[in-house]
Amino acid sequence: MHIRKAEKDDLDAIIKIYSIAQDFMIENGNPNQWGHSYPSCELIKDDIDNGVCHVICEDECPHGVFALFNGDEPTYEYIENGKWLNDDEYVTVHRIASDGKANGIFKSAIDYCKDLSDNIRIDTHNSNLIMQKLIEKNGFVKCGRIYVADGTPRIAYQWQK
Numbered sequence: 036m037h038i039r040k041a042e043k044d045d046l047d048a049i050i051k052i053y054s055i056a057q058d059f060m061i062e063n064g065n066p067n068q069w070g071h072s073y074p075s076c077e078l079i080k081d082d083i084d085n086g087v088c089h090v091i092c093e094d095e096c097p098h099g100v101f102a103l104f105n106g107d108e109p110t111y112e113y114i115e116n117g118k119w120l121n122d123d124e125y126v127t128v129h130r131i132a133s134d135g136k137a138n139g140i141f142k143s144a145i146d147y148c149k150d151l152s153d154n155i156r157i158d159t160h161n162s163n164l165i166m167q168k169l170i171e172k173n174g175f176v177k178c179g180r181i182y183v184a185d186g187t188p189r190i191a192y193q194w195q196k
Contacts, residue, residue: 036137038147041088041100048097049079049090056132060163068160074130082130091133091143099140101131103148110183111156111191117179120193125154131166141169145194153196158189 041049057069074082082088082102091099108127111119126148133140148155158181159166167190171177175192182188 036091036093036098036139036143038089038091038143040086041083041090041097043080043083045088045090045097046076046079046083049083049088049100050076052097052100052132052134053079053130055134059135063165065160065162065164068163089144089147091137091140093137097134098137099131099133099144101144102129103127103151104129105152108156110158110181110189114179114181114191117177117191119156119178119191120176120195121154123154123195124152125156125193126152128155128157131157142173145173149194149196155194156191157193158183158191160187160189 053074057071060066060069079088087102087104089101089103090097104127111127128144128148131141131144145155155175157170157175159170170192173194175194178191178193180188181191
């Protein structure tokens with residue numbers, strides 16, 4: 036598998052990956068994090084246009100997607116019930132999803148990010164037990180609770196080299 040920045044031609048495949056991931060989350064006890072409305076098509080287009088959307092491909096077929104941001108994440112400024120591991124520069128992984136047809140999507144994305152940065156932050160919903168296990172299995176430390184833009188809480192994690 037290889038990772039590359041998404042292009043406009045990938046939009047339909049990305050929307051399909053997110054749709055599969057939304058259904059999977061709902062079926063596995065996490066109906067509220069994304070529902071069937073997040074991320075929106077406009078947000079996906081913005082991610083592609085801004086060069087933050089990445090696809091994880093087998094041959095040239097995308098099986099996974101994530102957004103990777105460099106620099107400060109506004110929702111990470113306030114953290115409660117804990118603290119970040121450090122205040123060094125970091126990248127943030129958002130909106131990671133898989134179509135379920137290829138194994139190792141999360142690990143591939145995180146390994147890619149570890150090659151780019153010594154500090155990675157990520158968060159997930161309290162009900163997203165599968166993602167929590169994946170995050171912790173890949174060396175992240177639970178740091179506390181943050182709140183996303185709509186005010187809902189998320190478990191915040193950080194990995195440092």
